[in-house]
Amino acid sequence: MKKKIAAGLTLLVLAFLYYYVTLPAVNIHESGFWFFLGALVVAVLVLYGFKKRISSVQELRTNKVLKGGIFVILAIAVVYGAGALLSSPIINAKKYQKLVTPEERDFAEDIKEISYDQIPLLDKESAELLGNRKMGSMVDMVSQFEVSSLYSQINYQGQPYRVSPLVYANGIKWLTNQKEGIPAYIRIDMATQDTELVKLDKPIKYSESEYFNRNIYRHLRFRYPTYMFDQLSFEIDDDGTPYWICPVKKFNIGLFGGQTIGKVILCNAQTGETTEYKIEDCPQWVDRAYPSDLLLELYNYHGMLKNGFFNSILGQKGCLKTTDGFNYLALEDDVWVYTGVTSVSGDKSNVGFVLMNQRTMETRYYVCDGAQERSAMDSAEGQVQNLKYEAAFPLLLNISDQPTYFIALKDGAGLVKKYAMVNVQKYQTVAIGDTVEECEKNYEKLLEADGGESTKGKTEEAYKVTGKIEKIAQAVLDGNSHFYVTFDDTDLVLTPPEEGAQKLEGTLIFDIPVTEFPEVIAYNPGDTLSLSFLPGNTVCSVVSMGEEEQE
Incomplete structure (x- = not known):
């Protein structure tokens, strides 16, 4: 009798310790609860086996208690496995797809321009x-x-x-x-x-x-x-x-x-x-x-399972998913998870983006073709590549009714040193600033010069420069070639667009994208070149090239 009491107490102590450490919910929807049940049955069988001194497979087969215990363990495993299968997207794709219902909204209407202190x-x-x-x-x-x-x-x-x-x-x-x-x-x-x-x-x-x-x-x-x-x-x-x-x-x-x-x-x-x-x-x-990971998972169910589970694995017709990364946006006194939405083809472009409310699960979708966040980060880093700053994941802002990635640029110690604004739809439109105000001012100049089209030929707000090339170097950003040019200061002619324009000091570096100005590949150090450009903090964006003859 004493041995039975001792065995029972030992079992209770072990069960309590397991529960105290693992803390499973006593709930059939909790996976840990099923493992706890299985572990408890195994512990009972082990104690029983020691008590009965069962030492052979034959004894195991003939003992009704042990056979019953093994049957219970198998039943737990079968119920758990069947429950997992019947709960999976494989046979419930439509239900998973409808867990969230995004509402299509207007970006400029919903996301107002916010002040710097917010x-x-x-x-x-x-x-x-x-x-x-x-x-x-x-x-x-x-x-x-x-x-x-x-x-x-x-x-x-x-x-x-x-x-x-x-x-x-x-x-x-x-x-x-x-x-x-x-x-x-x-x-x-x-x-x-x-x-x-x-x-x-x-x-x-x-x-x-x-x-x-x-x-x-x-x-x-x-x-x-x-x-x-x-x-x-x-x-x-x-x-x-x-x-x-x-x-x-x-x-x-x-x-x-x-x-x-x-x-x-x-x-x-x-x-x-x-x-x-x-x-x-x-x-x-x-x-x-709502944890951010859960919200992203719910939207991925919505985007990937539109045409069934097997289509999400094989044909992937019409499948959309969130991009690699997210940030937070303060809106209407709530915190919303922001992330881009892209196709599964890996084309490095977004078809839109979503905001998901962390308190209510409300989901808003905005149609907006443009660059993925990683491409915008690379573009911002390219503007300060000489400083080797690293871009943080972007924040989505409304600047002049344009969806804009706002990016903090950090040094090797992780401290924020500069800020970048990158146009979502035209990620080559990049402005850099030491402060948010300076960054926005430079960005708005680029938007004005761009006029909603390519920057090529838009020179109203641009400076003009003519001189001999001192250095020219090539770099590849997001698969596109860029030439970076500096001029010999001895014969440099710089023309501001109007009186009272910003005074430019220091060495000027000019970014010439080959996609817009393929003729740049013919230039070498010592050649004379004329450019129109918009000043940046460290790198100037070229908006047109002159047709000066080479020497």
Whole structure:
């Protein structure tokens, strides 16, 4: 009898430890729950086998308990496998395709021009650098705490911010500080780059860096044992109070398919108090109920499964997918995921782009042929290739009613040094500036000179230059050849377009695209050349070439 009690207690302890560590939801829609059931049955059979001292295959075949246990394990595997198959896009393509219904909208109408102080200038990597630097300056905390890598993007009091809690530096630091809790969080203004360490009156007691019951995942699991949580995010309400935003998964197709979000749990990070909302009742200040990865997956189902599952794999007729990367756009006091939409053919061009609301899942589609984000990034990097700056993933803006990629250019240390604006439909139209204002001014000049057509021959706002070529070099950008020219200063003639025009100083480098000016390939150092150009910060964009005779 004592042995049976001991065996039962051992089994209960092992089951509890497994559950305490893995935290599966007690829910048939949770894959981890089925593995937990299987592991539990295996543990029971192993203990039973040791007790009965079963040592041969023959004994295994004749023992009814072991045979029954194996049957249960096989039944669990069959139910799980059948559930996975019946929930898959293979036989539910239409249902998956209709999980989101994009609404076609007008770009200029929806996305108004925003002021400089509302443009988020930093990506997550740059925000992390600023946060770590700020933490390094706090001598009273830096030895005990680090900054979490979360850096959730939110709208706070009408401005774009990233926020991230502090975490214990290691297990020893947790042991010595967990009684008092985490005293602060980092808040970064994405427009001004101002970084604050916000010290709290009440410390954060519930976080990802806790080890036992105050660990946010364990705290949620014990309060909501049947709920399946998606990615948690750290946010602050309008008063600056820290919360964990905990989206609850909802499966719409079979056992495991068609995931969306059905509910949201808001957990006060200081007190652990929780409030449950249906997704449609989620408070306005919450910015991230739907993880960005889930939104992109839902749109890809819509774009790829229009003509069935097998067409998405084989013929791929009419299939569209999101581009490689995304960013966030603050709009209507919500945070929207932005990404381009392209065909599966790999032609490096977009057919449009989508905005997806992270609070409501509302999806808006905008028809706009143009360059993919990666091509725009390469184009911006090409303008400053001598500085070897790296482009961050673009942000989509409305500049003069033109869809425009706004790109931060970072140095090797990850700090933002310059800004670029690239026209979505004509990604050769690139402006560079040391500030956002300067960048926009240069961009608008290019738009005016372009007049909605090719820049070739548009010289109203252009400078004119004539002189002998000092250096000429070739480079390839996005498969297109460009020649870069500098002139000998001794005989340079520079003509501004009008009185009071910008004074140009330093060495001028001229970008001549071969696709527009194929005649440039005949020129060599020492030849005389006349150009009309629009000034850039480091590289000038040529809009016409003269017909000067070579010497």
